[in-house]
Amino acid sequence: MARLYDSRKRILITGGAGFLGSHLSDRLLEQGHEVICVDNLFTGSKRNIDHLHNNPLFEFMRHDVTFPLYIEVDEIYNLACPASPVHYQHDPVQTTKTSVHGAINMLGLAKRLNCKIFQASTSEVYGDPSVHPQPEAYWGNVNPIGIRSCYDEGKRCAETLFFDYYRQHNLQIKVARIFNTYCPRMHHADGRVVSNFIVQALRGEPITVFGEGAQTRSFCYADDLVEGFIRLMETADDVTGPVNLGNPAEFTILELAQKVIELTGSRSEIVYEEMPQDDPKQRQPDISLAKSVLGWSPKIELEQGINRTIAYFRELLPELKSG
Ligand code: NAD
């Protein structure tokens, strides 16, 4: 239900034209808020927000968060950063700058406006974890000089900045550690595993499992995740996080490949490719904190979410529409 006019907020979402940012924009607009979407369209796309252009409460601003931004808003969700390993490794220096300079610029903005700021952190702060499942108290096992470090260490440094602004400037911060998320609107060439496998299966191409596929991930549907974002943003001032947000149902990558083949009815074969450097062997969120503090847990199961994502890609891919 739409909120009353006097409770309407003007909300900045950096990375708002990305996969998660566009779903968050939808949800906040449905709640009656104004959304300013700031994005440099590095991995995001205007297509993700096309349906919002006629909405008078929505505004798109092309801007790179590594440069300062001067606008007036009531809340900030800082999501700007490529999330797929293929994309964040494409220009690793820019990835670190986006996390670190982007955090400094957005924290500076929040300090000037004295407003709440949310950080989209990541399970990658745990690196290749030696504690399983991962609770927030675990400090992680991250290689500082590997090919994933631009993302992992950039996000870790952003968390440091958020907590220093909290301690030093009393800023209201909300830090979420997001685990693997999927849903319609992932880019078909995004390179992340769920979109890769579905697109390969629908095209009848080989499904590329890295290593033996024994590594695990836990996949959360974006609608569930966005609900967690908003609940965290609405918590009392003393709740800072970090809070894990993700679906604890854990699968091997091989199981995911088999599930996608089954649900698409594809004849694709599975091929095994070299395991990328520093690929985490296991990942599962401990969501006890999210349950107790936010009253949140994911509702959408893998099969249901994968079916919806398959339907999206069937509609999207032109060669499948004409075939
Ligand atoms: P995405 O790549 O679809 O979206 C990121 C958005 O940020 C894109 O629209 C991109 O163009 C924009 N962007 C990148 N650099 C920018 C810059 N310098 N200035 C302005 N905009 C910039 O990825 P996503 O999955 O939507 O991820 C959103 C956030 O959530 C990211 O911060 C990511 O690290 C975090 N996260 C996502 C996942 C996941 O599984 N989706 C998991 C953990 C963390």
Ligand code: UDP
């Ligand atoms: N992966 C895979 N085949 C692919 C893409 C990814 O086997 O075509 C594996 C990858 O090695 C990793 C897991 O799937 O173990 C998740 O990869 P993704 O890039 O989606 O996210 P990550 O969790 O590694 O950041």
